[in-house]
Amino acid sequence: MMVVEDRDSELTQRDAAIESIATGLGVRAERGKKFAELTSLRVGGAIDWVLSPQTEEQAAKLVYELEQNGIAWRPLGSGSNVLADDGEHHYVIVSLKELKADPIFDANRVSISAGYSLPRLCVDAARQGLSGIEGLNGIPGTVGGALWMNAGAYGQEIGTVVETIRVARDGRVHEMPASEVQWNYRHTSFREGELLLGATLRLHPDDPNSIAERMEKAKSQRMTTQPHGTRSAGCFFKNAPSSPIGTGKMIDDLGMKGTRRGGAVVSPKHANFIVTEGEDAKAADALALAEEIRERVKREHGIDLEYEVELWSSK
Numbered sequence: 534m535m536v537v538e539d540r541d542s543e544l545t546q547r548d549a550a551i552e553s554i555a556t557g558l559g560v561r562a563e564r565g566k567k568f569a570e571l572t573s574l575r576v577g578g579a580i581d582w583v584l585s586p587q588t589e590e591q592a593a594k595l596v597y598e599l600e601q602n603g604i605a606w607r608p609l610g611s612g613s614n615v616l617a618d619d620g621e622h623h624y625v626i627v628s629l630k631e632l633k634a635d636p637i638f639d640a641n642r643v644s645i646s647a648g649y650s651l652p653r654l655c656v657d658a659a660r661q662g663l664s665g666i667e668g669l670n671g672i673p674g675t676v677g678g679a680l681w682m683n684a685g686a687y688g689q690e691i692g693t694v695v696e697t698i699r700v701a702r703d704g705r706v707h708e709m710p711a712s713e714v715q716w717n718y719r720h721t722s723f724r725e726g727e728l729l730l731g732a733t734l735r736l737h738p739d740d741p742n743s744i745a746e747r748m749e750k751a752k753s754q755r756m757t758t759q760p761h762g763t764r765s766a767g768c769f770f771k772n773a774p775s776s777p778i779g780t781g782k783m784i785d786d787l788g789m790k791g792t793r794r795g796g797a798v799v800s801p802k803h804a805n806f807i808v809t810e811g812e813d814a815k816a817a818d819a820l821a822l823a824e825e826i827r828e829r830v831k832r833e834h835g836i837d838l839e840y841e842v843e844l845w846s847s848k
């Protein structure tokens with residue numbers, strides 16, 4: 534009983550500190566949200582606080598003050614690559630979705646904040662006659678989310694066009710060269726606790742019509758091979774470097790398309806997509822199904838599939 538009371542009073546003190554920090558910086562603070570509202574899989578439990586800074590400077594100060602007060606936080610963009618469990622998540626979500634000032638184009642370069650929509654940026658760049666990211670058009674996340682995991686599609690990866698990146702350091706916006714970051718397959722050397730605020734991309738000029746054509750081609754390829762209008766987080770697992778067969782094909786060959794666990798289903802269209810269905814779908818359903826896939830692949834192919842989706846625990 535004593536432990537519960539101590540925890541309650543700790544949370545009350547923390548909540549007062551969060552309120553005061555948010556008010557002081559003029560940052561919108563919301564309570565009572567769930568991951569089910571903030572992620573594309575539409576599942577996941579309650580979040581204590583969602584704080585939404587609107588400028589890079591405000592965001593840098595915000596996370597600095599949270600850290601100074603020992604308050605745990607995590608960044609979230611569009612939530613299109615996160616599976617958060619069904620428990621109560623006792624930390625602050627710093628939502629980057631309001632950090633979405635218009636891109637600034639300067640010759641071949643574009644400076645962009647972390648919360649800007651990646652598909653929108655691809656369209657903007659194409660209109661400016663700038664190539665290098667048109668293949669990323671169908672990735673439904675923010676620029677920050679794409680930078681965090683080096684998002685890629687159709688032979689392009691965002692890391693290859695980043696010139697500099699802006700991160701939060703000691704309450705300020707710090708700009709560093711992209712060469713200080715390791716850009717690997719769906720992974721970078723950014724560490725947890727690093728807040729990405731924006732980047733300058735260096736693109737190359739091309740005919741706007743040719744860029745638009747390539748963008749359309751990638752889009753229609755996506756439409757024919759991936760489920761649309763469904764609740765998913767894209768590919769659940771990475772392709773295994775040791776296997777010449779893509780993970781989707783491997784899962785398909787095991788006959789798992791359409792396999793259901795509660796409100797989670799292996800997409801009949803693309804076996805590396807887990808989709809959720811219905812009001813009662815739980816994160817636990819998606820996780821149970823994902824683990825079943827991993828076990829089958831391990832048993833049949835001896836491969837340990839690595840998650841591409843991020844699993845967030847409330848524990």
Ligand SMILES: Cc1cc2nc3c(=O)[nH]c(=O)nc-3n(C[C@H](O)[C@H](O)[C@H](O)COP(=O)(O)OP(=O)(O)OC[C@H]3O[C@@H](n4cnc5c(N)ncnc54)[C@H](O)[C@@H]3O)c2cc1C
Nearest residue numbers: 610611612613614674675677678679681684685686729767
């Ligand atoms: C239908 C569909 C298709 C997809 N296709 C692809 C594809 O072709 N290629 C591909 O690479 N991905 C794909 N994805 C996955 C996903 O869209 C990408 O990973 C995207 O880049 C995630 O961006 P986000 O803003 O949604 O990030 P979130 O899901 O919000 O966050 C993902 C991770 O990034 C971190 N993060 C987000 N913003 C920041 C920031 N500003 N600073 C620090 N950390 C941050 C979060 O903390 C989290 O760890 C697809 C997803 C869906 C639903």
